[in-house]
Amino acid sequence: MVLSVSPSSNTALLLREMLRTSLMGIQQFLTADRVIVAKIMPKGEITVIEEVRNPSYKTMLNVRLSQFWGSQDLNYFHQGKLQVIEDVNEEGYREQLMATMDHLFGTQAHVIVPIWHYSCDENLSDDFPKKPQLWGLLMVHQCSGPRQWQPTEIGLLSFFATQISMTIQQNQFAHQLSQNNLHLKELAYWDDLTKVANRRYFDQYLAQEWRRMARDKQPLSLILLDIDCFKKFNDTFGHVAGDRCLQKVANAIGVAVSRPGDLVARYGGEEFAIILPNTHLSGASYLAERVRSQIENLQIQAAPNAPCRYVSISAGVATMIPEASRLPVQLVADADHLLYKAKEQGRDRVVSNLLVMQPIKKNYRNTLPPSATFALPALSEQDLLQNYIAYFVSRGASVHSAIDGKLLFSQPVYEYEGYSPAFLEYWHQLSGRSDFAELSLEGDVHNFHDFSVNQYTVQECSRCSLPIAVQSGQAYDVPNCNLCLVEEGANGPEQETLTTEQGKTGILVIGELPKDTNPTQEWLANNGFEVYFSPDPQALGRPYWGLPIQLIIITTDLSKTEIEEWEKELRTHPNLQTVPLIAFSLKAGSGLPWLGRSVEIADYILPPFNGVSLIRHLNRLNKMRESHQKSQIFWFPK
Structure with a gap:
């Protein structure tokens, strides 16, 4: 009671x-x-x-x-x-x-x-x-x-x-x-031995986050991990040593899983689970490998004939974007199946569901040593801060002042070359405020002062792909990436329906076709997006006219004039006349200096503040544009 x-x-x-x-x-x-x-x-x-x-x-x-x-x-x-x-x-x-x-x-x-x-x-x-x-x-x-x-x-x-x-x-x-x-x-929800959540609380929290991620159409990742040959460990060293081993492993997992909203639980016996809301497969896989490495570094003597000299773990990593028609038990079943695969392949390894949700981009983080970072272009602290703020404001986020509350900006941020005059004026007004140093992005843990005093730089988060402010080390090593947790409501109360009859958001991509078009379409479909590819506007025949397209993305690297000509041609299609159109430019803003790779369409579809959230923001900007404006292109950095 x-x-x-x-x-x-x-x-x-x-x-x-x-x-x-x-x-x-x-x-x-x-x-x-x-x-x-x-x-x-x-x-x-x-x-x-x-x-x-x-x-x-x-x-x-x-x-x-x-x-x-x-x-x-x-x-x-x-x-x-x-x-x-x-x-x-x-x-x-x-x-x-x-x-x-x-x-x-x-x-x-x-x-x-x-x-x-x-x-x-x-x-x-x-x-x-x-x-x-x-x-x-x-x-x-x-x-x-x-x-x-x-x-x-x-x-x-x-x-x-x-x-x-x-x-x-x-x-x-x-x-x-x-x-x-x-x-x-605590007695009801926490495991007394390991001091992490127990199975009861795991079930409740997973159901809660499943509903939340289904509502927000964001990914939910689950890691199931098992201590290899633990029964043999108990038989060899005794149950007291087994309990100490469980405690050390649980503590190592807790140190690795540092972001608010994540949950570590003892799933049963020597098995642990990690719930990761707003986390893509690449980030969850990165974390699972990090946990495996940290437990290996504990150097707990393993039982004879174990796969490794020291106690090791096997882990299965599964990721889904929850839907109302599916149950969280399916995510657990996927992770459990992949855990079995890890054991089957020799233990002491991480296996993820790449066949279910295979990333388009290469997971370059897993190919680098933990201390590796990408060199940023030579930007001043002020320019880097401007670049960082521009990324989020262009997606509908707002700057927060303790004095005046939200400092909204409701116009396009980028042009084909540089920033829009409206954004430069907005930035000039921010820079002239007496509380400029105390300003921050809505929901960010850093204020503008951090960029000059603490010498912050910007890196891509290994988990949600957002740019985050860090001082050193891998982005995930700093438990300050919480912007993806506060995205809900960032773009206002408008909740218009943006889905097809199949419950998916329609996106038309114009440009060079990816080599793996079918797997890419299947992967994005699993995440709630129906993506149609076309090499150029001329290839759009009558079958495209009736498609419920909510966003157009032009990926081809062309001149401004050529892109504008493409836009005119696209607007002749009845169902594309008012659809927001994104085009990439290498000269837009000051680029994305924190990226060590080229921009992919997934960067505008899947991470937080993109996809449906971005479409809603661009629709609002379209409504506010002057009717006499010739072009309705939204430029973004490439």
């Missing part, structure tokens, strides 16, 4: 708000100039934690009263006594150390009442008398002059101190109850 906190307990958790409400009532009833609550901290310091006052007088909020009080002063209140001073200048009091505080903060008269509370020590039985402890002090100040405190007023303050004590008690109980709930949830 999992306990839950009642609404009254939830109210009790808002201790500061409740204290402030009480102090406001006391101030109004007594017409006092200042009412404060001071708490005795664990190290014995007395600090003002809440205050209500007449703005004409100094604040005491966060003041440490210990600097004005001696030990005998605090002992006085530990005895349960109240202090009532009608005039701080009266004989016998003005010589005390406490009087220094009164003079400093302009207090002429005061009443101090102890606040008590009883320990909620769960180790004590109900029959054991719990000793009250001094929690803090309730203090009422008159600053306008001396004051003769009435017995009814002092009695009221004692009553309020008791009420505050009850509030503290309730707050402490609610906090303890919340901690117990958390502990119970």
Whole structure:
């Protein structure tokens, strides 16, 4: 049974708000100039934690009263006594150390009442008398002059101190109850031995992410891995050593899987699972290989006749873009089948479902040593930052200001050569802002200041293919690539239907046909896109006229004039007259300096902020364009 906190307990958790409400009532009833609550901290310091006052007088909020009080002063209140001073200048009091505080903060008269509370020590039985402890002090100040405190007023303050004590008690109980709930949830969802999620939580999280990725049409990857010959390891070294091995392996996986949103779980026995939302196959395969390498580097002695000298793992990696008509168990079955293949091929290896979702581009990251990076063109920090921002703004993302919120830009970013005048003006306005250094992309963990102070560069994320700001090492080594997790809603609330009758988004690609056209079409179809290829506009016959095309991409490297002529010809087709058209230019913007490869159509279809998200953004820009504009080409860097 999992306990839950009642609404009254939830109210009790808002201790500061409740204290402030009480102090406001006391101030109004007594017409006092200042009412404060001071708490005795664990190290014995007395600090003002809440205050209500007449703005004409100094604040005491966060003041440490210990600097004005001696030990005998605090002992006085530990005895349960109240202090009532009608005039701080009266004989016998003005010589005390406490009087220094009164003079400093302009207090002429005061009443101090102890606040008590009883320990909620769960180790004590109900029959054991719990000793009250001094929690803090309730203090009422008159600053306008001396004051003769009435017995009814002092009695009221004692009553309020008791009420505050009850509030503290309730707050402490609610906090303890919340901690117990958390502990119970940990017992229910986390594996006690390895300290990672258990099978129950794995099933729940996989179902949750399956629904989310189906809604966003983004890839969901799953890694299933198994410790090789673990039964033989247990038989050879014993179950205690086996438990230690499981703990070390789980810890190594946790270190490797660092991005928020990813989940490591113990799937059963010596088998572990890693759920990777918004992660393409190449990124998941890269991570699986990294996990395999890290576990190998643990150098845990393997059992005799094991495939390796040290404990190793076999892993199966599967990736799908979930659909409502499919179940997450299919992804698990794929990963499990590939794990079996890894064992069948000799263990100590990673096998992925390349036949199901084979990348068009070469996974160059897996061919490089871990420390390898691509040299960037010589761009200044300011130019690199501009280039980085242009990439995301061109896809509908916005710059965020803590002062003004979203700083939207709703025009094309690139031209055939360089940036559009509108974007350059936008960038000029950003650069002139007083908060320029604190600006950031919506959802990014880095602000603009990082590029100059921390000498950040930009690399392609191994997982989602977005450009991310990093200081050194492989992009995946830095757990800061979270832009793909915040894409939802980045392009506004518009959710027009962009799919064919088969539930896929239609895209027409004009240019040189890929050598593997059929596998490419099949792969993109598995990801929700119906892609049609044509070498040039002239080859588009009447059969193309009725196709539900939502985006045109021209990949051929031609001059601006030639591309514009192609566009005119394409617009003669009735179903292509208002469709957004993307064309690549080697001169657009300042290029994509973080890429160590050429741009592929997949870069505008699959990664986050592309595909359907990009089409929606371009459709909005089309609607905002002037009707007299001759060209409706959206230029992008190649």
